[in-house]
Each structure stands twice: as structure tokens, then as C-alpha cells.
Amino acid sequence: NAGVTQTPKFQVLKTGQSMTLQCAQDMNHNSMYWYRQDPGMGLRLIYYSASEGTTDKGEVPNGYNVSRLNKREFSLRLESAAPSQTSVYFCASKAGSNTEAFFGQGTRLTVV
Amino acid sequence: GQQLNQSPQSMFIQEGEDVSMNCTSSSIFNTWLWYKQDPGEGPVLLIALYKAGELTSNGRLTAQFGITRKDSFLNISASIPSDVGIYFCAGLSAGSYQLTFGKGTKLSVIP
Numbered sequence: 719n720a721g722v723t724q725t726p727k728f729q730v731l732k733t734g735q736s737m738t739l740q741c742a743q744d745m746n747h748n749s750m751y752w753y754r755q756d757p758g759m760g761l762r763l764i765y766y767s768a769s770e771g772t773t774d775k776g777e778v779p780n781g782y783n784v785s786r787l788n789k790r791e792f793s794l795r796l797e798s799a800a801p802s803q804t805s806v807y808f809c810a811s812k813a814g815s816n817t818e819a820f821f822g823q824g825t826r827l828t829v830v
Numbered sequence: 831g832q833q834l835n836q837s838p839q840s841m842f843i844q845e846g847e848d849v850s851m852n853c854t855s856s857s858i859f860n861t862w863l864w865y866k867q868d869p870g871e872g873p874v875l876l877i878a879l880y881k882a883g884e885l886t887s888n889g890r891l892t893a894q895f896g897i898t899r900k901d902s903f904l905n906i907s908a909s910i911p912s913d914v915g916i917y918f919c920a921g922l923s924a925g926s927y928q929l930t931f932g933k934g935t936k937l938s939v940i941p
Contacts, residue, residue, distance in 0.1 A: 817861075
């Protein structure tokens with residue numbers, strides 16, 4: 719049982735480059751999330767998708783776009799990476815509104 | 831927006847000691863969750879609390895959902911080296927899809 723799978727695990731980008739972080743879950747969950755984690759800041763929500771076909775902004779959406787490709791997959795895109803986007807990115811999924819979230823292992827992104 | 835205050839920010843304890851950490855909120859939550867994050871890994875769910883006043887145990891871990899629904903605590907008894915990591919609380923409001931996270935408590939266990 720894979721749970722939540724994120725790819726890639728590590729990435730180094732140059733300022734201005736674009737890339738897409740991939741996330742897939744095999745738990746048939748309705749809701750999916752993207753968080754970033756920075757030292758001393760905890761986990762901050764970037765975007766989420768409450769259900770297939772919907773996406774909403776979280777606390778820190780600027781500089782990011784998302785796509786809920788289908789029920790299983792939720793991708794995060796950086797169109798023009800900036801050093802301030804150096805962070806660890808976590809994808810998570812939940813079955814419904816009042817349930818616990820399960821996390822992937824993270825993508826460590828460095829923008830130079 | 832909602833804010834969660836988690837304390838302490840970090841702790842150094844001797845192996846075998848008990849640990850207590852807590853979270854307080856400026857607003858009411860319907861669900862409280864406690865996660866642990868090991869270095870280089872994603873957060874892993876430890877305990878989920880769904881009812882005010884609920885006290886739930888998972889091995890050496892015990893967590894409580896405060897009566898006011900604005901706080902929760904996590905206790906770890908007889909700590910061991912593998913308890914090292916960052917512990918996060920998270921809250922969910924009724925009908926909300928967004929988890930609000932505390933900033934974490936970094937636990938170090940001295941053998």
C-alpha cells in the first residue's frame with residue numbers, strides 16, 4: 719500500500735526555470751493538498767483540492783499553480799522559480815472534510 | 831485566519847522521562863490531530879481526536895481534546911531515543927477541508 723507518492727524527491731532549479739511536482743494517492747481520497755515546510759514556519763498550505771474538479775488557494779499560493787488531473791493525482795507547478803521557493807514540499811490527501819490527512823515523503827527543492 | 835500556538839518550541843529530555851506538549855487555538859476545532867515527523871520524512875499521524883473531552887492513547891502516547899475545543903495536549907511516557915523528531919498538532923473546523931498546523935515541537939532525547 720503506497721499511500722501518497724511524490725516525485726521527484728530532490729530537485730535543484732535555476733532562478734526562472736519551471737517545473738512540476740507530482741503527487742498521487744491510492745487511498746481513493748477525495749481531497750488533496752500541497753504544503754511547504756520552512757524552518758520555524760511549520761507547514762503552510764499552498765493550494766488544495768476538496769474534490770476532483772475543484773482547486774482553492776491556501777495560505778501561500780503566490781508563484782504556484784495546481785492541477786487536479788483526476789481523483790488520484792494533484793500536481794504543483796512553479797512557472798518561474800525564485801530562491802524564496804526553496805523549501806520542502808509535501809503533498810497530502812484526506813478522505814473527507816472531517817478526517818485526518820496522510821502525507822507523502824516530501825520533495826526537497828532548491829532554487830539557486 | 832486561524833492560529834495555533836504550539837509549545838514548547840523545543841525540548842531536551844533524558845531517556846525515560848515523560849514529555850508533555852500542547853496546542854491552543856484562537857478558535858474552535860472539531861478535530862485535533864497529532865503528527866510526528868522524522869528527519870527527511872513526511873509527517874505521520876499519531877493520534878486523532880474527534881470529540882471534546884476525549885482522551886486517547888496509542889502505546890506510550892496519550893492525547894486529549896480540550897473541553898473548550900480550543901486546546902489539545904500530547905503526553906509521551908517513558909521516552910526512548912526513537913521518540914526524537916518534530917511533533918505537530920493540527921486542527922480542523924467543522925466542515926472545513928483545511929488543516930491548521932502548529933509550528934511544531936522539536937524533541938531531543940538524551941540517552
